[in-house]
Amino acid sequence: MHVGFVMNPVAGMGGRVGLKGTDGKVAEAIDRGAEPRAPDRATRALDRLATAASETSVSVAADPMGERLVRGAGFDPVRVVDPFGDDDRGRGGDPPGPAETTAEHTARVVRAFVEEGEEAEGDDGETGPVDLVLFVGGDGTATDVAAALEAAGSEGPMLGVPAGVKVYSSVFAVSPEDAAEVAATFSRTERREVMDIDEDAYREGEVHPELRAVAHVPVADDLQSSKQTASGTVESLAEGVADDIRERDGEGVTFVLGPGSTVGAIKAELGFEPSPIGVDVWRDGAVVLRDGTEQEILDALGEANVIVVSPIGGQGFVFGRGNPQLSPAVVRRCDLRIVASRAKLDDVRALRVDTDDPELDAELAGWVRVRVGKFETRMMKIA
Structure with a gap:
């Protein structure tokens, strides 16, 4: 199996500091003392994937979107894209900070996964299209991944490692470990909804989930359902x-x-x-x-x-x-x-x-x- 792995490094940072989400609030979250959540969630999924399917080949993007974590889990990944490029990295070549990542960076990574592959720096040969896009993030990241797959004309499956605050979509596994198990064992996919909400309205107490995309997702018991409004008096x-x-x-x-x-x-x-x-x-x-x-x-x-x-x-x-x-x-x-x-x-x-x-x-x-x-x-x- 060939997995394309991408992480939104700021997903979920706004949660514990009371921001109800991180969209457009990364700087404020950092000012409030927020700590990154996504890397730990990613590590848990990758460690389990290494145990469940050690022969998996993994394509990655340059840090801070996951390469170091994939290598740390014991995989020998192929870097198919640097979504930032030399201009974004500056003369020293240092990776941008997590707060500098955007939806467009995620889209560049997913497009690279779909393409036949680019020769990776330091690696011989090329990679082929991935069998699964495994992403770490929340509903905003899910929307970005689904949109990029659609724009690239791909019907390849996507699966989320939950790391956001809201997680309304039904494209996520229940836990990071479950995501790895699903990725390692799935044999078929089904179309599922990608949902997101307006975080500014959400912070005001208004919850209006909107359908943003329909994506192919591996079929498994360890996937969550979309959030629905419960009926009945309380x-x-x-x-x-x-x-x-x-x-x-x-x-x-x-x-x-x-x-x-x-x-x-x-x-x-x-x-x-x-x-x-x-x-x-x-x-x-x-x-x-x-x-x-x-x-x-x-x-x-x-x-x-x-x-x-x-x-x-x-x-x-x-x-x-x-x-x-x-x-x-x-x-x-x-x-x-x-x-x-x-x-x-x-x-x-x-x-x-x-x-x-x-x-x-x-x-x-x-x-x-x-x-x-x-x-x-x-x-x-x-x-």
């Missing part, structure tokens, strides 16, 4: 959870209330205007933090802490999609309470977590109780 659920929270007012218990409409209904029942896609913190009858970043949430925690979250409709992710502020450091200091409407749970086979910490993911796996009504609960498995 009023009684919100009332029951809010009553439970009020009963603990005065005890010093800190409640970390995740994003989304279901937990938003609980916030409204408590009597405050929720930040629709942000994380709010409640303690002893009052809001102590609105729309917090990872560090702000950590600073707000006390001795006893509870996270209240709802799985993403259509996907079942409790952590890892839409709530990166709830980092492993935050999750490890809190008890977990999962809430969901019955309709939402009817749409998912299992719950999922993808926290960036495989050990924590393993600790969270297993059967959990999910609150579905004022008093009712349902057992669901975190796979």
Whole structure:
């Protein structure tokens, strides 16, 4: 198998610092102290691919879009393109910083993967068209890859290693390791939707996913579904959870209330205007933090802490999609309470977590109780 590997080095950087995305916000994310997320996600996928399919040939682009990481995983890749060129690299030939990458750079890489190949510097021979474009990023990167494939007239498949904040598209594997397993074992493809949203509207609490492309994607169980809006009322659920929270007012218990409409209904029942896609913190009858970043949430925690979250409709992710502020450091200091409407749970086979910490993911796996009504609960498995 011949894989073309490309990484968006800034994907997901805006999540933990409260930006809800990174499109057009890289500099601000860096100013807020954001750390790159994509390289670690890429390394996890590449390490698993090296184990599952060590004979895979890999084409890459020059750094910072993945070459060093591919070599670090033990592959001997062929560099088919330098998307920046000598002018962008300057006289010293140093790679541009991650913040300098753009959608056009991604497009140049994908076009090179589709073409018959260019002789790579330091390598003999040429590469042929790739069998799969394996990319690391979020919905914006997925859109860029799909658009470049279409513009090049290719119906070759693409598969995403999830590293963005939102990840609405159904072209992503559930985790980096799953992406590698799918890449190593798939035998057929199907057409799937590439979705994205307006991040500025998203930051204002308006979520309007738009279809950006339809792409060929490997068929496997370890692919996520597109996010869908769950139907059904959550009023009684919100009332029951809010009553439970009020009963603990005065005890010093800190409640970390995740994003989304279901937990938003609980916030409204408590009597405050929720930040629709942000994380709010409640303690002893009052809001102590609105729309917090990872560090702000950590600073707000006390001795006893509870996270209240709802799985993403259509996907079942409790952590890892839409709530990166709830980092492993935050999750490890809190008890977990999962809430969901019955309709939402009817749409998912299992719950999922993808926290960036495989050990924590393993600790969270297993059967959990999910609150579905004022008093009712349902057992669901975190796979």
